[in-house]
Amino acid sequence: MNSRQLVAHLNKLAPPRYAESWDNTGVSFGNLDREISKIMIALEPSEVVINQAVECGADVLITHHPMIFKPVGSLSYDSLIGRKITKLAQNNIVTFSMHTNMDIAVMSHKSADILGLVDTRILEVTGTEIIGGKEENIGFGSIGRVEECISLLECVQLVKEKFNIDNLRVIGDMNKSVESIAILPGSGKSFINNVIKEGVDVLVTGDIDYHSASDARDLGVHIIDAGHFETEYFFVEYMESYLKELLEKVGCEEISIQIAVEESPFTVV
Structure with a gap:
């Protein structure tokens, strides 16, 4: 070859x-x-x-x-x-x-699978494709839910375990009840408005800067910044x-x- x-x-x-x-x-x-x-x-x-x-x-x-x-x-x-x-x-x-073609084709779906999310859908739809004989949305990130409601602290532990991470950063109340999770491997600060629009409980991503974190806190958006390298x-x-x-x-x-x-x-x- x-x-x-x-x-x-x-x-x-x-x-x-x-x-x-x-x-x-x-x-x-x-x-x-x-x-x-x-x-x-x-x-x-x-x-x-x-x-x-x-x-x-x-x-x-x-x-x-x-x-x-x-x-x-x-x-x-x-x-x-x-x-x-x-x-x-x-x-x-x-x-x-x-890169971004792989994000759409594989990374978004696979990251949701790693967390064990069910009933998944695309976080930001960029288009449609015929997949398996039917039209499907494609795009960046995934939204799904855990089968049993957990706390934000338990969600943090889940992310650390599944992505083999020792340390990460969290924005929000650790006691918050979490059922729906959005995950965007890599850099996800530009997707915070999508999370608000979709009413998701927490966003798992990386590269959240200070001002994005401050705005997210004011808006009541919970974020787990698990790192760019670690999530990809x-x-x-x-x-x-x-x-x-x-x-x-x-x-x-x-x-x-x-x-x-x-x-x-x-x-x-």
């Missing part, structure tokens, strides 16, 4: 047409006709991850976040982006990201499982999969 064939499969999983107009999802770099012997999966195309891809001899690096968001004016090795691209070029590594890392685990199944199906079991060693850039002290 070459990189072009792999990309075709990945685009079926998360169609590029789902991506937001500002997003730079897809192939960032590399020769798509190169044959693949090893794939590395990571959340972030950081320099640490790229160094690992070089060291392990990866032919393809698949990430959730794109390597390039804004136009690059210089590829000088003195710059971070210049160093990253130079290392990829010197080692002929194809980089491919699945399951992308790596999902893709590992998906690729193993795909490679077996197409008779390419000889292609190996390597998981990058990553951690949140934040250290809680």
Whole structure:
């Protein structure tokens, strides 16, 4: 299998047409006709991850976040982006990201499954697709309910357990009764109004800044800020499982999969 064939499969999983107009999802770099012997999966195309891809001899690096968001004016090795691209070029590594298209195609639904939510629906609908022979809404985030009402404190413990998190931030009354939960992996501050409109008991997300938190408190919106990295890392685990199944199906079991060693850039002290 070459990189072009792999990309075709990945685009079926998360169609590029789902991506937001500002997003730079897809192939960032590399020769798509190169044959693949090893794939590395990571959340972030950081320099640490790229160094690992070089060291392990990866032919393809698949990430959730794109390597390039804004136009690059210089590829000088003195710059971070210049160093990253130079290392990829010197080692002929194809980089491919699945970002907002993956959020819509997989991440929103899978995150609700991880929490065990039932009766789920989309938090912010962006369109419709024919799925399984019928028209379905697609979009960002999921709303669902827990089968038995719990307190916000118990909801916090659920999130920590299911996403393997030691510490997180909470806005709201820990004794509040929770039945409906909205979850938006990654950065969710722009979806607070959706939560208010839908009358959801709590939003689970990441990247809530001070002013958004203050406004949410005044508006009576309960939020569990579980972290950007922490709420999206399951992308790596999902893709590992998906690729193993795909490679077996197409008779390419000889292609190996390597998981990058990553951690949140934040250290809680």
